[in-house]
Amino acid sequence: MKNLALSIALGTAAVALAAPAQAEVQVTTSQPVVELSVTETVKGDPDLATIGAGVSSRAGTAVEAMRINAREMKSVIDRIKSLGVAEKDIQTTGVSLYPQYDYNRTTQQQEFKGYQASNRVSVVLRDIDKTGPVLDALVAAGATDLSGPDFSIDDDTAAKAQARAAAMKRAEAMARDYARMGGYSDIRVIQISENVMVNRPVPMLRMAVAEATADASTPIQPGQVGSSVTVNVTYEMMQ
Structure with missing residues (x-):
């Protein structure tokens, strides 16, 4: 699954740079910035x-x-x-x-x-x-x-890492496209944040005992579940 949100700001911008321990650093830039929100999902077999x-x-x-x-x-x-x-x-x-x-x-x-x-x-x-x-x-x-x-999935760390890497790669490629179309030659990251969620199938069963039958074991199809990461990245476009 891929989702995208985009905004471009022109002129001077004061941008918060994510840092450890909830610190916030203000980065001032006089160049245009492009703000991208990209979501990638990696699916896997549930356990x-x-x-x-x-x-x-x-x-x-x-x-x-x-x-x-x-x-x-x-x-x-x-x-x-x-x-x-x-x-x-x-x-x-x-x-x-x-x-x-x-x-x-x-x-x-x-x-x-x-x-x-x-x-x-x-x-x-x-x-x-x-x-x-x-x-x-x-x-x-x-x-x-x-x-x-x-x-x-009990441990979806690897799946989230794959989704994160894919989202960042796509965000960078898109930012470079926008920079090139705007007449700029390079970009630099000035802010990153992310949202993580797990996509699960809608529960398949809601059953009262009166509806249950003992003729055969209840059929269950687990399918796949997805781990999604949304990265919110702000790039400065530079000459």
């Missing part, structure tokens, strides 16, 4: 899958709803651990308790029906080939709500 699993439980009292939910959620977490998922890769993302009401059309009033307790965890799978079987196993263990998978 992590993150899924969400939760349990919702209902009961007549808040205490009973929480008690039932704790028991059912423990069963799900125990199943996750039995599949070889490390403790560090399981994180609680939310616990909730809400009163439940139904609307009575006859009395035209809300009628209290009890409480619903919910508990959700986020699970990181380091063997993405097991994503489908793990989802099926969680449903069998009592999970009533699933989300994901969200695929990513």
Whole structure:
């Protein structure tokens, strides 16, 4: 993926030069400057899958709803651990308790029906080939709500470095083109900053237990994910 933003300023400009430790140096130039924002993306095969699993439980009292939910959620977490998922890769993302009401059309009033307790965890799978079987196993263990998978790369340092180098190379080539078209013979960098983001596929699954089937393992296609770097570079055009 390639994106570009451009602006050219003529006349005197005071430009902030990025420096370590958040320092800021003002560079004054009387030459025209060209400001480029270039994005490059490097794609790779994911090696992590993150899924969400939760349990919702209902009961007549808040205490009973929480008690039932704790028991059912423990069963799900125990199943996750039995599949070889490390403790560090399981994180609680939310616990909730809400009163439940139904609307009575006859009395035209809300009628209290009890409480619903919910508990959700986020699970990181380091063997993405097991994503489908793990989802099926969680449903069998009592999970009533699933989300994901969200695929990513555990260490995308190399991919970001490639994207950064490609973005800088393209920015320099474009700046030289603008300088040449403007009658200038050289350029120099006077400011650089960057934005980094990871592009992930949209989560492929949002499933309630009632929709799950045990006929076959849930099919999962991880595809590829992209690591993007946007460099913002200001060049001075020189004679």
